[in-house]
Amino acid sequence: MISLLLAGFIGMFNETALNVALSDLIDLFHISASTAQWLTTGYLLALGILVPISGLLLQWFSTRQLFIASLIFSILGTLVAALAPGFEILMIARVIQAAGVALMLPLMFNTVLVIIPAEKRGGAYGLIGLVLVVAPAVGPTITGLLIEKLSWNWIFWLSLPILVISFLFGMRFMQNISTITKPKIDIFSLIFSTLGFGGIVFAFSSAGEGEGGWGTTKVVFSMVVGVLGLMIFIIRQLKMKQPMMELRAFRHPMFTIGTLMIFFTLILMLSAMLVLPIYLIRGLGLSAFTTGLVLLPGGILNAIMLPIMGRVFDKFGLKWVVPSGYVIITVTLWFLSGITIATPLALIIVLHSCLMIGISMVWMPSQANGLNQLPPELYPHGSAIMNTLQQLAGAIGTAVAVSIMTGGMNSFMKDVADKAAPGNGPLAWIAGIQDAFIFAIVVAIVGLFFAFFIKRVHVGKQQ
Structure with a gap:
């Protein structure tokens, strides 16, 4: 599990690590914002294509074989990214990285389902939450420090030794726990x-x-x-x-609700994690490092809350936890939709922290509860379905957020008299970002509606 968590942490860290660097890369590579966002969206696109196959691969290859393949892709992609001279090579490297993560995430979830009893999985998923949520949350802070002191390449040079350690550790201790059935391809x-x-x-x-x-x-x-x-x-x-993917898992109602909860949460989180750094850098003119520091408290709070939420789920269930989390998310996004160039940084820190707390209350309880309802033969398929929709949600969230943000910027610039005035640039960015948060509010309201239908799955009484 340590090997899986280390590799998964770097994989998810890389998912948002470039968000803070996008502004620098736009200028360095002479590309537009919509082209630069492909470094995030393209990564998620590759995951969305590759993760659906993972349920099949888990039944064809051993745990060790999949782990080794995953780490080879991750290490190779990270090395190419660190050495990339331009946008095209960096984009190829991101796809190679995604291939490694596409194998790692379902393998990690399937391992938990196989080796950990159902009544203790909430705590286990709390640890996985440290990987899936905290890594993207602290990514901007670490990235900001690296860009401030070194260069964007060091985002990947920092990741490389951790991946190598995970690989060596896994080679020594990783065991084969999956059942190989080799279904027809x-x-x-x-x-x-x-x-x-x-x-x-x-x-x-x-x-x-x-x-x-x-x-x-x-x-x-x-x-x-x-x-x-x-x-x-x-x-x-x-x-x-x-x-290839057993969609009959959706016959289990709490698995369906849990999957929807995660789908909406990922759209919200990754769209917010994309536009907030752009607001701080392009709108307020902060440095990459300062931007990272502003987003750090939310990441730390998330790290604290996720294991707590896992234990709360194991002991008390989730009837009020998930709806309350979505209420916090919706209210926070409403405040974020009103941010301006004069919004105090302290308020941004508080709002980002509240958003991360709300996400921790929704994600892990929903995931653990949903997967607990599945019979063992559906574990690989349930993991693959949830991870596929997570990557699809992330790609849709970032893409739609950028699309709406770009539309808002263009609309703002059409209405100003002097388009060349230097003060209009930051105002245009902020106008687009406000529109992107309104989109997030709509998604949160839909998620809140479904949250009221979630019920605790009791071990041994799966429906």
């Missing part, structure tokens, strides 16, 4: 999965680029291909005796 399922998940994420991501937005041929065509591919994939999985 269906090529058509792989094709339609790639077209479905990849097409939808690509459409959302492309909507934020250039003029035309959602009405461009590229966006419409990608969305149509994605939706059709996903529909065919779903129909095919339901008809197969040995599907």
